[in-house]
Amino acid sequence: MILLHTTGRILRQLRHDRRTVAMLVAVPTLLLTLLYFMYDSQPGVFDHIALIMLGVFPFIIMFLITSIAMLRERTTGTLERLLTTPLRKTDLLFGYGLAFGVAAAVQAGFASALAYLLLDLDTQGAAGYVVMIAVANAVLGMALGLLASAFAKTEFQAVQFMPVLAVPQLLLCGLFVPRELMAGWLQAISDVLPLTYAVEALQEVGAYAEPTGTMWRDFAIVAGAVVVALVAAAGTLRRRTP
């Protein structure tokens, strides 16, 4: 019950910030449109990149939004106060997870609708799987954002964790250089980064009409990474502070 009230509270906060909601929906669609025109003369490339972008946008955006939201909870004292009430740490963490999961589903829904209906995105698998993986990525971004906020004292620091945590994952996930062509040590790093599996899962949806075992395995790995990040984030929520 407290969990759902917490989810409602976070969504209400988001709703009061109309511009953020508008940007959540508009930014991915605008960037996808930009990609569409950029690759106008190279058939097939748009399909490849747009598919991955659909999964990566929610990761980055939810990472940023959550790390700032959680940092605010820490700096304005609301976190300390919440932890003196009957709320459990899991109520808060899963409250964030649910709220931003919902936000991510809306975002991915709009972006996918645009990509499939107007920009002629073509994948072998169904769009529903793309949205599903996008939401999992968003929740992963959210969980890492909760964790990162514990290591930031200011919002300036918090936003800089994004390039630290997200950019290496993007560079190494196989989007820019196929993973098989990377040096062995880079591949080893790539192997332990969750975004690698998210991207692979999306590529599976792109290439096969039916969901593959690899896709489900990758999806499970991303879900596992979410749990690990949430447990680590729970460890940073201290009821007693110096």
Next chain:
Amino acid sequence: MTSAIEVADLVVHRGARPVLHGLSCTIPEGSVTGLLGPSGSGKTTLMRAIVGVQVVRSGTVTVLGRPAGDAKLRSEIGYLTQAPSVYADLTVRENARYFAALYGLGQAEADAAVRDVGLAEAASQLVGNLSGGQRSRASLACAIVSKPKVLILDEPTVGQDPVLRDELWAQFRGLAESGSTLVVSSHVMDEANRCDRLLLIREGLLIADDTPAAVKASAGTEDLDQAFLTLIRRQGTGVPAPRATGEASEVPS
């Protein structure tokens, strides 16, 4: 009278500095206790220790028979932090309803708390758009919404106009009469007369723990500001504070 809060030999360090040096006191149930002292004397630190959010070095704090911070106490204790801790991007009503929900209470209780702090008119305004005084009352509404058995209020009346201050004190009195135990910090001495008991604290040491009348009697003045100064001077020169009305004034070594 049974005690709601017992603090024994409490030592707290913040950063590298010792802030409370072996403080002991007992707070009776169903009373309003004023925690007074200059800025930086350790009022907030003591309150945090009572609520159970402060890392303590040694000593014990017992609230309603349980160690401070015990999970069972979380539904019995309300805490108003010194800086308002409410969501600036929610309305007053939404804040109160969320905190009410954490205690399993509904909208009626939340709306009553908003009225009690005099924010009925501003209930649908975003907290971020309120004045400082209104914002701290929004925060207060979230602390009193559950009508907890123990209410720790850190400077609840700062920045409020005299009429509102009066109304808030009437609320505190009403809560105590219905059985709650309140600890209210302030650095405004004229509020001290409204308390059942006073804890005067200076540089982490308790220099008086008595009724307002007894504190004044022991210092030989009717003016609490003056009484506080007298007690500090006595302490500084090593003269123990005299005992008043049979209750020992704490004189730390």
